[in-house]
Amino acid sequence: MEKCYFCKGKLTRERVNHLHRWGEKMIFFENVEAEVCKQCGETYFPPESLALMDKKTKLLSTPEKTISIPLVTL
Numbered sequence: 770m771e772k773c774y775f776c777k778g779k780l781t782r783e784r785v786n787h788l789h790r791w792g793e794k795m796i797f798f799e800n801v802e803a804e805v806c807k808q809c810g811e812t813y814f815p816p817e818s819l820a821l822m823d824k825k826t827k828l829l830s831t832p833e834k835t836i837s838i839p840l841v842t843l
């Protein structure tokens with residue numbers, strides 16, 4: 770994409786911070802590659818950024834159970 774969908778402003782490739790929602794989870798990503806509109810600030814994520822965020826989000830998915838193990842020092 771070269772122009773903003775909303776205002777036809779110029780897009781530049783930048784690294785941004787993004788709060789990614791995935792179902793009920795929210796993960797804050799830093800340094801995500803995106804196209805940002807110079808005019809209105811709208812952010813567009815290229816497919817590779819979205820895929821990467823989805824992948825990382827899935828890796829963080831909560832386990833079914835967390836167990837704790839007592840630790841005893843003798």
Ligand SMILES: [Zn+2]
Pocket residue numbers: 773774775776777778806807808809810811
């Ligand atoms: Zn725009």
